[in-house]
Amino acid sequence: MGNEGFYQEFEVFSQRTDTSPLQYQFSLLAPNREIALVMAQENFMRREPAADIWVVKRSDIRKLTPEEKQSLQRLDNKDYRTTKGYGYLKKKWRHYEQEMLDEKEILSWGGMKKGD
Amino acid sequence: MTEPVSKMPIDAKVKPALTSLLYQLADDDFILAYRGSEWLGLAPHIEEDVAFSSISQDTMGHAAMFYQLLEDLGEGNVDSLAHARKAAERRNAVLLEVVNGPGHYLSSAQYDWAFAVVRNYFYIQAKKIRLDSLKNSLYQPLAEVALKVNMELYYHLLHWKTWFIQLMQAGGEARTRMEAAIRKVLADFEGVITLGPLAKDMAEHGLIEPEDVLKQRWLLTMKPVFESINLAVSEADLAMKNGNGRIGEHTADLDAALTTLSEVYNINPAASW
Amino acid sequence: MSEALFFQEMTEEQKYEQFMKRINAGEKIEADDWMPEDYRMTLIKLISMHGISEIMGALPEKEWVPKAPSLKRKLGIMAKVQDEMGHGQLLLRVAEDLMKPLGKTREDIMQDLFSGRLKFHNVFHMEAPTWGDAGLIGWLVDGAAIITQTNMLNASYGPYARALKRICAEEVFHAQHGEAIIMALAEGTEEQNAMVQDAVNRWWEALLMFFGPGDASTTGTSKQDTTIKYRIRTKTNEDLRQDFFTKYIPRVLSLGLKLPDETMHFDQDQELWVYRQPDWNKFKDIIKNNGPKSQERLGLRRTAYETNKWVREALNTAN
Incomplete structure (x- = not known):
């Protein structure tokens, strides 16, 4: 068998619905991406819905090596990036007789109707 | 369960054409799904085994829906329709009953993948065209089933067309094997296209379009595909070499298949399994 | 992760x-x-055997796929055997990734199967001559498989644990598919009842063997200590066999079936099921591909693989 061969590795990703994130499924062997694509749904999503499927040739994926995974470590000193660092505002707003606009409140605005 | 029959009174003049059409649809899918089930575990690679089996299951599911329409018309229950009818009563196209290749499915199977690809691709395309027409059938229960079945045919077509194109383009031995399979399939493809002796009645009663319209549509749909792989196919290549299944003509392959598929059922057709 | 090294x-x-x-x-x-090399080799052996057993395991049931007695059963068993192939796919992918550094591929796995270097589970060498066997395989053989596979759901090797999670979810369907067939036969005619009892008698010894020998003294080797040390599994072969008895014996008896072992009973003091040992020499012989159906099934697999070789060669360099 040549260095390409019939058994090439593909990684399969799928989306459950139009709004869900792409999720990793599993890997399969196929001679090319067209065949990989027609294998994907029935091999890994026989019992669940799929709104989209991606197949990616494994050799095209650059992953972290075990050593490089050490680059993922970071200190726990970054409160300033998150709401955690601004929690004191709640008490302050209370002083002005206002509610704090927290994550729950702000993300609820998307569904707000005019005049709410 | 489908609609009660009483809602849809069937004109005695329409019934023979309607049941004839339903038997063809049901028997075609049933026997091809059976042939597909024999392939299980023997495909060119494991991933394909899994994918192919889904298609066979879908196809047998379609047969069950068509048999259910016959049951609703008082033709007998779905399992006896599928298991108890003799070869001469079957209305499937002969092409779909032909064995997958030499050997038995349990021991010495040397199944022909080229034949599987061509038979399934050509048939599914014809089935798609037939079902698109049935979506407008005046027999409402059939139109509703056609709409549902149609949904699953996109994948079947994509799957078989991918294999067909790739193996045709591969050249060499694959091309030779594929061309032999194409000749074999076309030699009996008229048997798939034909709607049998009541075809005219079917069209007149608005059950389905005339068979020649469907045939031209198949040729037209396949034309660009054939051209893309440098294959010359003309209408004259379509024949009915091994008999007309629509009038109950069948091969010994069907007798053997029926013996196998009804072996357990026949131990006691009245029992619950 | 404070290690600076x-x-x-x-x-x-x-x-x-x-x-x-x-x-x-x-x-x-x-x-x-x-x-560690030992870990890799243990996993390769375990998972490639598990994977190829699923592939070979499709064959005893395959006989009953076209023969299933109703449309519903035909569809159910097709889906079930399809899953076996699917499980083989998942497991072989895991094994293939482990073998990659050794320069081995699926092609080598298939060739190892054909040459007898790669073994498959004892149960899949056995005959399945009636529809009762089709039901029994789904019910008890899959039941036994569920016991051993759930024992490894927390395996230290991530890809194996993830594959098993998918597999076990589908096994629940398999178990119910098997139960449905068995239940219909047990509640059916006398002839149908007899079919189940015959299948139980035929499969009992193979089911006991399925979990492997209690310890190395029985068959000379046993990998169970290594797999426990590496946290691939937690329970011993005997623990698993006992779990199987506890889960399934009451169910078998409740359907009016008899066990082909009159010595079988639960010993309250030891809190163990006492049973007659299967013939472990026979077991060794069976897994060396000398079982009643070993050669026929290997032959079928080999013939199919060889017959389709042209397809793999044709698309060898496509795209």
């Missing part, structure tokens, strides 16, 4: 120590991670 600077002993520390802490090992 870079991985490549570690000695083999330090790597091993860190590896054992990781798995003992419940961390998962991934395909690209460093692992």
